[in-house]
Amino acid sequence: MSLSPLDKRWFWLCRFFAFTCALIICFIILFLFVESIPAIQSIGLERFFNDSSWHPTPDPSTGSFNLSAMLVGTLAATLGAIIFAGPLGILAAIFCHFYAPKQIAYLFRRMIELLAGIPSVVFGFWGLVTLAPIIRNLAPPGPSLCAGIIILTMMILPTVVLLSDAAIKNIPKKYIEGAAALGLSRWSTIKSIVIRASKEGLSNAIMLATGRAIGETMAVVMVCGNIAQIPNSLFDPIRTLTANIALELGYATGQHRSSLFFSGLLLLGIITMMVLISEKLKSEAIRD
Amino acid sequence: MGCSDKTGMQEQPSIQRLIVTGSSTAAPLVSDIAKRFEQSQPDIRIDIQTGGSSRGITDAGNGLADIGLSSRALTLNEKEILQCHTLAQDGVCFLIHKNNPIQKITNKQLKNIYTGKTTNWKQLGGLDKEITVIQRAQGRSEVSLVCQYFDVKPSDIKADLIAGENQQGIKMVANDESAIVYMSVGTSEYEVSRGTPIKLLPLKSIPATAENVAKGDYPLSRPLIFVTQSHPSQLVSKFIEFAQSPQVNDLIKDHSFVSITTR
Amino acid sequence: MTDKTLSQDLICGFIWCVALGITFMFCWILFDIISHGIPEISWTFLTSSVQQAGRSGGIGPIIISTLLILLVCLCVSIPLALATAILLSEFSNSHQRFTRLISTSLEILAGIPSIVFGLFGNAFFCIICGLGFSILSGGLTLACMVLPILTRSIEIGLRSVSDDYRLAGAALAIPRVKLLWRIILPAATPGLVAGLMLGIGRALAETAALIFTSGYVDRMPGSLLDSGRALSIHIYDLAMNVSGGETNAYATALILLVLLLVINLVAQWLSHRFLYRKVQL
Numbered sequence: 006m007s008l009s010p011l012d013k014r015w016f017w018l019c020r021f022f023a024f025t026c027a028l029i030i031c032f033i034i035l036f037l038f039v040e041s042i043p044a045i046q047s048i049g050l051e052r053f054f055n056d057s058s059w060h061p062t063p064d065p066s067t068g069s070f071n072l073s074a075m076l077v078g079t080l081a082a083t084l085g086a087i088i089f090a091g092p093l094g095i096l097a098a099i100f101c102h103f104y105a106p107k108q109i110a111y112l113f114r115r116m117i118e119l120l121a122g123i124p125s126v127v128f129g130f131w132g133l134v135t136l137a138p139i140i141r142n143l144a145p146p147g148p149s150l151c152a153g154i155i156i157l158t159m160m161i162l163p164t165v166v167l168l169s170d171a172a173i174k175n176i177p178k179k180y181i182e183g184a185a186a187l188g189l190s191r192w193s194t195i196k197s198i199v200i201r202a203s204k205e206g207l208s209n210a211i212m213l214a215t216g217r218a219i220g221e222t223m224a225v226v227m228v229c230g231n232i233a234q235i236p237n238s239l240f241d242p243i244r245t246l247t248a249n250i251a252l253e254l255g256y257a258t259g260q261h262r263s264s265l266f267f268s269g270l271l272l273l274g275i276i277t278m279m280v281l282i283s284e285k286l287k288s289e290a291i292r293d
Numbered sequence: 294m295g296c297s298d299k300t301g302m303q304e305q306p307s308i309q310r311l312i313v314t315g316s317s318t319a320a321p322l323v324s325d326i327a328k329r330f331e332q333s334q335p336d337i338r339i340d341i342q343t344g345g346s347s348r349g350i351t352d353a354g355n356g357l358a359d360i361g362l363s364s365r366a367l368t369l370n371e372k373e374i375l376q377c378h379t380l381a382q383d384g385v386c387f388l389i390h391k392n393n394p395i396q397k398i399t400n401k402q403l404k405n406i407y408t409g410k411t412t413n414w415k416q417l418g419g420l421d422k423e424i425t426v427i428q429r430a431q432g433r434s435e436v437s438l439v440c441q442y443f444d445v446k447p448s449d450i451k452a453d454l455i456a457g458e459n460q461q462g463i464k465m466v467a468n469d470e471s472a473i474v475y476m477s478v479g480t481s482e483y484e485v486s487r488g489t490p491i492k493l494l495p496l497k498s499i500p501a502t503a504e505n506v507a508k509g510d511y512p513l514s515r516p517l518i519f520v521t522q523s524h525p526s527q528l529v530s531k532f533i534e535f536a537q538s539p540q541v542n543d544l545i546k547d548h549s550f551v552s553i554t555t556r
Numbered sequence: 557m558t559d560k561t562l563s564q565d566l567i568c569g570f571i572w573c574v575a576l577g578i579t580f581m582f583c584w585i586l587f588d589i590i591s592h593g594i595p596e597i598s599w600t601f602l603t604s605s606v607q608q609a610g611r612s613g614g615i616g617p618i619i620i621s622t623l624l625i626l627l628v629c630l631c632v633s634i635p636l637a638l639a640t641a642i643l644l645s646e647f648s649n650s651h652q653r654f655t656r657l658i659s660t661s662l663e664i665l666a667g668i669p670s671i672v673f674g675l676f677g678n679a680f681f682c683i684i685c686g687l688g689f690s691i692l693s694g695g696l697t698l699a700c701m702v703l704p705i706l707t708r709s710i711e712i713g714l715r716s717v718s719d720d721y722r723l724a725g726a727a728l729a730i731p732r733v734k735l736l737w738r739i740i741l742p743a744a745t746p747g748l749v750a751g752l753m754l755g756i757g758r759a760l761a762e763t764a765a766l767i768f769t770s771g772y773v774d775r776m777p778g779s780l781l782d783s784g785r786a787l788s789i790h791i792y793d794l795a796m797n798v799s800g801g802e803t804n805a806y807a808t809a810l811i812l813l814v815l816l817l818v819i820n821l822v823a824q825w826l827s828h829r830f831l832y833r834k835v836q837l
Contacts, residue, residue, distance in 0.1 A: 009731040016647055022639035023658045026707070029700050030661040033668060033676050040675075060448040061431065069448065093574055100575040104568060113575060115820060118750070120582050122757030122816035123589075124788040127809045130795050131585050133461065138468040146425045146453045147469065159581060166578075167754050168709060171747045175716035192567045206712055213708055216667030222764045223792065231430070231455035242454055247669040251764065252457045254671070255317065255345015256365075256432030262347070269672045276667035280660055312689075320772060321609035321798050340773045340783050342689055343793075357683070458796035483799040547608065549799065 037270045044070075044263035053267065059233040059249075063259030070264050072271060074233045078150070078243035079272070081236060082225065083218045085154035086161055090218075091211050093158070094165025099195055101166075102173050114170065121163035129227030132156045137228060144240035148230035151239040156228050157221060161214040168213060172206020173199060205287070212283055219276060222247040246272050307336075309528060314342040315349020315362030317458065318477070319380065319517045322548040323362060326536050329544065339532065346434065350375065353520040359529050361520035365434030371520075378519040378533050381550040384478030385435050385513045386501030388462070390470040391490035395419045398494050404443045406473060409451030414471060427465055427474035428452035434515050439475055442513055466491050478506055478514075479549030507551045517550060586813075593810035596803055602811070606774040610794045610801050615808055617776040619815070621691060621784025622760070624777060625770055628695025629759050633702050634752075640703075641710035646736060666704035671764040673701045678768035689783040694770025701765055702755040709754055713747020714740060742830060749827040753820055760816055763788045787812045 048065045053072045062068035097117070101110040132152055141147030180202055184194040200207070230242020231252060244252075246268045254265050313323060320343045327339035346363040350371060353361030367377050387403060389395060395417060405411040406424055415421045428450055429435050440447055454472075456462035462474045463481075467489050478501050481493050493501040496512055505511040519533050535541070537553065545552040600614055607613030640662070644655055677697030687693040717740045725735035741748070763786075771783035774790070785793075791808050794801030 011731045012733050015733045016643075019639040019643040019647065020654070022636050023643045023654075025636060026640050026665070026703055027658055027661045029703070030665055032680060033665075033672065036676050036679055037672065058448060059431075060446075093578065096571055096574045097578055100571045104571050105575065113579070114750070115817075115824075116579065116582055118753045118757060118820055119813060119816060121754050122760050122813065123585065124761040124763060124791055124809065124812065126763055126788065126792045126795055127585070127589065130805070131588055133464050134468070135584075135588065137465075141469060145423065145469075146472075148454055148465070159585075162578065163757070164705070164754065167750050168712060171709060171712040171716060171750055174747065175712065177718060190564055192564055206715075209708060209712070212663055213666050213705060216663065216704070219667050220669035220672075222669055222671045226457055227461055230453070231457070232452060244455070247671060250669065250671050252430040252455070253432050254675075255343075256347050256430070256434075257345075258347045258351070261432065266675075269669065269675075272667075272669060272672075273664070277664050279667070280663040283663075284656075284660060317793075317797050321793065324772070324774070325609055338775070340689065340771065342771045342773070342783070344768060460796045460799070463799075480799050487800055 034270075034273065037266055037273060040266035041263055041270050044260050044267045047260055048264060053264070053271075061253070061257070061261040061264055063257075063261050065260040068261065071233075072246070072249075072264075072268055074235050075244050075246045075249050075268070076271070076275075077235045078229070078233075079219060079245040079247070079275075081150055081243060082153045082157055082229065082245055083215060085150070086157035086218045087211065087215050089154065089158040090161045090165050090214060094162050094210070094214070095169045095200075095207055097162075097166045098169035098173055099199070101170055103191055103195060103199075114167075117163045117166045120159075121167070125160065125221060125224040126227075128156050128160055129224035132224065132228035140240065144238075146230065146242065148228050148242055149240045150229065150236050150243045153225055153229040153243065153245075154239075156224050157218045160221060160224060161217045164214040164217055165210050168210030169203070169207050172203040172210060175206055176202045204290075208283070208287065212280070215279065216276060219272065220247060222251045226251050309337050311337065311339045311360065311528060311532060312342070312352075312358045313339060313360040313362060314344055314352045314358040315520070316346040316364040316517070317343040318364045318383075319362045322381070322517075322544065322550060323536070325544045325548070326541050327532075329541065330532055330535050337528065347432070350520050353522065356522070359521070359526070360533070363434075363518050363520055364515060365437065366516060366518070367520065374523065376521050376523050376525065378521070378537065379516045379553050380519055380536055381517045381545050381552050382506055382514055383517060383550050384501060384503070384506035384511050385438055385475055385515065386478045386481055386496065386511075387473060387475045387494040388466050388481055388491050389473050389494060390466055391492050392470050393419060393492065395494070397498065400443065400497065404445065407439075407443065407450050407452075408445060420471075422471040425454060425465075425469050425472035426450075426452045427454045427456050427462060427472055429462065429475065430455060430457045435475060435477070438513060438515055463489060463491065477549075478503060478511070479551070483549040503549065503551050589806055589809050589813065592803060592806035594807075596807035597810065601807065605776065606790075609798050610774075610790060610804055611798060612804075615787070615790060615811065617774055618785050618787055618790050618808075619811070621770070621777050622787045622812075622815075624691045624780065624784065625695045625698065625766070625786055626756065626759055628692055628780065629698040629702065630756070632696060633699035633706055633755065636699070637703055637706035637710055637755075640707045641714055642736065644707070645711045645714040646732065646740075662704045662707055665700070666708075668701075669764075670701060670762055673697055674765040674768040676700075677765060682769060687781065689769065689771035689773070690781045691770055691777055691784045692780045694766050694784070694786065695780075697765050697769045698759045698762060701762065702759050705758055706751055706755040709751025710744075710748055713744040713751060716747050717743045745827045745830055749823050752823060756819055757816060760786075760812060761788055762786075763792045767792075787815075 056069035056071040058069050059071050060069050137147035180198050184198050225245050226248045231244045232242040233244045236243050250265050324341045346365050349361030349363050352358035459480045462476050466472045466474050506514050542552045603616045604614035681687050681693035681696050721739050766786050773783040774785045777784040791805045794805035
């Protein structure tokens, strides 16, 4: 398909706008980098992973700056949330398309859209007041990795459901009609045709949701307990990198402040790696 | 005091703006004070922004804000370039759940709890329950105050949970019968008066009340301060004078802090 | 055969359980918000200004500020997201490298913590661009934040339109832009609206990015350059900083949800009208 002159003009406009998006990323990386340079210079990269603990001070010689426990915390909470929210969200989207009566599916979608708009503070508050005491009865102290995973799951679920829903809608009708003609049952159709045909959309949905889970701040601060330690069980409190920034930024000065920006940069590094790996996997899957 | 230039101010038709940034603890109070100030001075707008004490101090230092708010005292370095003006006083007390039978506690016992040497309330004559030790976020003024008081390093403290903002700490204690946390006396007293199931522990047998903080008897307290550059403008000084005057005592009390004029 | 129908029934039951479980959790939170919030809500609460740091008085100026911030955010993000999504879905086979780069950067953007957006917005819009604490800087920061989710969902919506249209259009030598405007966009409307709702939800729910950009001032904003407090920040402040602010925090959260519901219904209604008008060619 060749482009007409009119198309070409629009194409360039689109490119320009898209380029702006990429530019924002560059600005943010640059900003984080500039802010964290003092910490990288005076503390040094290895101390962020080798120090005894996270007890930062404005003066780098007296504090200790180990971020690895929080790195583990972030990964654990995100992974946990995605393990639950991914399948649940996709199943909920399937529910909307293949199992629910039309009216119920309509209501269900409106509900999920509403869920997407509940402020993270409200989730966090609910987690702190309602969820944490329930977990404390099972295993003290209550605010923990487990509470964090539950809250994060609820928060990223709308993203997964709505985007998977859109991706499933994406499948050409004839596929499903063809499956019906072959006499495939509903679930086999879903398993062998729907999921496969919408694979790319579903993985995009999960990627976006993962990003959301990694970046969530306020709710996590309230329910995770915020101890910077590597958790031994689901019921141990953890601190995520974002929680670390939110908790301490308001009171941090000097190298402490700068090292908080470094943790932001670190987070960005993880996200970039994740994105690149998933793209690699995707392109390999396409080649197969 | 401000009378002489008051007429001069009113002749200016343009609206003057003051930017105040800093401590989230002090911001709601200062916001109320600013509203009252605006009522008496219709051509002045005061914009309050939060973001934490260090933000307030930094912004005041580099001129982004006219006034910075801080809930910690200035360090020596900061004092060289900045001026501070006390707005109010606030105590820091230890809180436990209402159902916890412990009535009093010694400093030694508190120190042992926070350094992980005492782990069960039974050891202090209470119920047989593991203590949930709640620490506050690193860098908050309460932390350095308590660490100084017990002469420990923040890294020596063995905590089970860490609370950020005050309300988070309150909720954690109110939901956990075996928890202990430290926080603002004003906030704690207010919560007790609302029926939240918490109890303030006396320190050195002095009950933690705003009254005792005002009298200066209570051993743990911190100031809420305004931070300005060394030569604040007329408008800034005027607002600070207003905020330090008895005209705002009811607001300070309303936010459960202790005003400096009642001392 | 019976075995097969049994497993079909089991799966069907399981999926219903998942949906019911999600609904149950949602209703739990919703019930919590409504039961605490509803006694406070009245006309005066909606219209009057904030008093006693939010413990009394209403949230009138805050609703206005929130709507303004949202407006700025959408005015900027929708064109950007639409253009990017069109590029990704309609022109993606022509410049592989470039579209890959864009889509990668969007995915990275999606994972940046909101607090980092807040700090970036503060440094870039408030200080470097000189907008100060203002509704404008808040809206622009939010626009950066909702961009990935908006773009991604518009892209999915566009891709969901059957290729038959595009092929038919190409066969008839209709310029792609016309085809896009007349056929593909209208056909993709439901997907676009879902994406829009996700973006609006995200923007309304945001706290950390706004504390440092649109600010904390609870006065009625006079212009876009004034600082204005958003509903979510008000909720945060009441719930976390102000003793005794809890009930009003719940009431504000309830208002936020009602606002979202209203926006949602209006968007649904508009999308239905749009769909009818455009497809009846």
